[in-house]
Amino acid sequence: MSISTSNSTPKNASSGTSTDSKNGTMSATTTTEATRRPHLSGMTWLVWRQHRAAFWTILAATALSVAWIVYQRGQMMDFLDGYGYPANSLDEVGNEFQQYGDAFSYVSTGLTAIPILLGVFLGAPLLAGDLENGTAKLVAAQSASRTRWLATKLGLTTLVVAVITVALSAAFGWWWSPVKSEVTVMDWTSSEAFNTTGPVPVALTLLSVIGGVAIGAVLRRTLMSMVVTFGFTVVLQLVWSSFILSLGNVITVTTNKGVIAENSFPTLPDGVYQIDESYITSSGKLLGWSTCAEGDSDAVREVCLKKADVVGWSVDYLPMSQMNGMQWFGASILFALTAGIAVFLFFWGRKRLV
Template identity: 65%
Template structure:
C-alpha cells in the first residue's frame, strides 16, 4: 500500500532544511555578513536610482573626467610658476608664457558656467514630467508607497547628485585658481567665469535650476515642452543673478587728497585685484561730477586746468569692491537662492498632495 506525500509540504520541508543547514554550516551567515558590509539600495530608492541611473552615472562620470582635467592643468600651471620664480617675480612680466594657462581657465569655466543650465534641462525637467507623460506616475500612485515619499525620493536623489557634482567641481576649480587669485589682475573675479564657479554659488544655481525644472515639468506634464521652458528659466536665472550680484557687496570709496581748483590732481589708487566700479571728480561742495563729460582728457593742458578751476574741482574719488568681499558676497547671494529653492520644493509638495498624478 503506497503512502501519499503532499508535494508542496515536502518542498517546504526541503527548503526549510536547506535554510537550517546553511545557517548551521556557515555559508548563510557569511552571505548575511557580506550583505551587511555592502548595503544595497532597496525599495523606492532603488526604483528611482534604476529609473534614472543613466543620467546619474553620466553626471558622475563627467564630474570625474572634469576633475581629473583640472588637477592635471593645475599641475602644469604650478610647474610653470615654480620655474618662472613666482611669487618673487610679478606675473605681469609673464604675459606670453602664461597665456596658455589663461586659455585653459577659459575653456573650463565655459563648461562650468553652463552646468546649472544643462542639469536643469537634462535632469530637472524630465525627472517627473516623463512619469506623468507616460503614465508611470499613476502606476506608482496605485502602490502602497505614498506620493510624498515618491516625490521626496526623486528630489533627494537628484539633489544629492547635483550637490556632489557641483561641490566637487567648485572645490577643485577654486584649488586650481587659488595660487594666482591675488596676483593676476587680468582675471576679473566678479565675472561669471570665476564668481559663478566657486564657493556655494554653483551649488545654489544648479539646485534652483533643477528643482525649478522639476516644477515646470509637473505643471506642463510633457517632457519636451518642460525641457524647452526650463532652458529659458535657467538662462533667466543666470541673467538675473548676473545683474544683481554686484549689489551683494559693500562699495568702497577711495578719495584723493584735496587740491586747489585748477591744480592737477592724482586719481586715487585701488588694490590690484579690486573690481573697479566708477571714478568721479569732486567739487568744492562735495558733489560728484562725471569724468567722461567734465573736463575731458581730450582738452589741452591749459584748457583742462581752466575747466577744472571753473568747475571747482578739488579732488577725485573711485568706487570699487575688493576681492576680500568675494566669499561673503557668494554666501549672501547663495543663501537667497537656497531660500528660493526651498520655496520651490515646498510648492512641489503642496502641489503633489492633490495634483501630482
C-alpha cells in the same frame, strides 16, 4: 534490556555546528553569511534604477573634469614656480601664460553652462516623463505614497547635483586660487568666476534643476518642459549675473590733492573691482571725469578743473575680500528660492501628481 541511542545529524546551516567524524563528538563552528555590500532598496533603489544612466553619466563626467583640472593646476604651478611668481609680475610674462588663461576661460564657460544643462536634461524630464508615460499612475497605485515617491525623487537628484557641483566648485577654486588676484587672468566679479566657485554653483544649479522639475510637473510634457526650462535657466543666469554687484558693500575713497599731479589717483588694493570714478569738489559735489576733456593740454585742463573747484578723486569699488561673503549671501537667496519651489511641489503634488 538494551538501550538504543539515535544520533541526529545536525543541520549546519541552521544550528551553526558540525560533527567530528573521528571521535563522534559535536564541535561548535561559527557560520557567517557572505558579507553583503551596502545597497539601495525600496523606493530609493527604484528611483536610482530609473535614472541610473543619467546619474552615472553625470558622476563620470565630473570625475574626469576634476582629474583634468588637477592636471592643469599642476602644469600651471610648474610654470609659475619656474617664472618666479609672485615675485615677478604676470604683467611682464607676455604670451607665455596665455595657454593657461585660455584654459581658465574654456573651463569656466563650461561650468557656467552646467545649471542650464542639468536643468533641461535632468530636472525637466524628472517628473514630466513619468506623468507623460503613465509611470506616475502606476506608482500611485502601489503601497508607497506619492509624497514618499516625490521626496525620494527630489532627494536623490539633489544629492547627486550637490555632490558634483561641490566637487567642481572646489576643484576650480583650488586651480584659480594662486592667480586669483590677477584681473588679467579672470575678473572675480564676472559670472565665469563668481558663479563657478564657492557655494554659488551649488545653489544656482539646484535652483535650475528643481525649477525644471516644477515646470515639468506643471506642464506634464517632457519636450515642452525642456524647452520652457531652457528659457527659465537662461533668464535666471542673466538676472543673477546682473544682480552680483549689488550683493557687496561699495567702498568709496576720496583724495584732495588734485587730479593732474602724479600719484594723485587713490591707491586701491589688488584685485578690486572699480565701479565708478568721479571728480570731487571742495564742497563734496561729484562731477563726471569727462568734465574737463582729456584731449586738452594740462594747462587748459588745470584752468578748467580750478574753475570747477575740483580738488581730487572719488572712487567707488568692491574689494576682493568681500567675494566670499557676497557668494554666501547670494547663495542663501538661491537656496531659499529652491526650498520655496520644493515646498510648492510637495503641496501641489500630493493631489495632482497622477
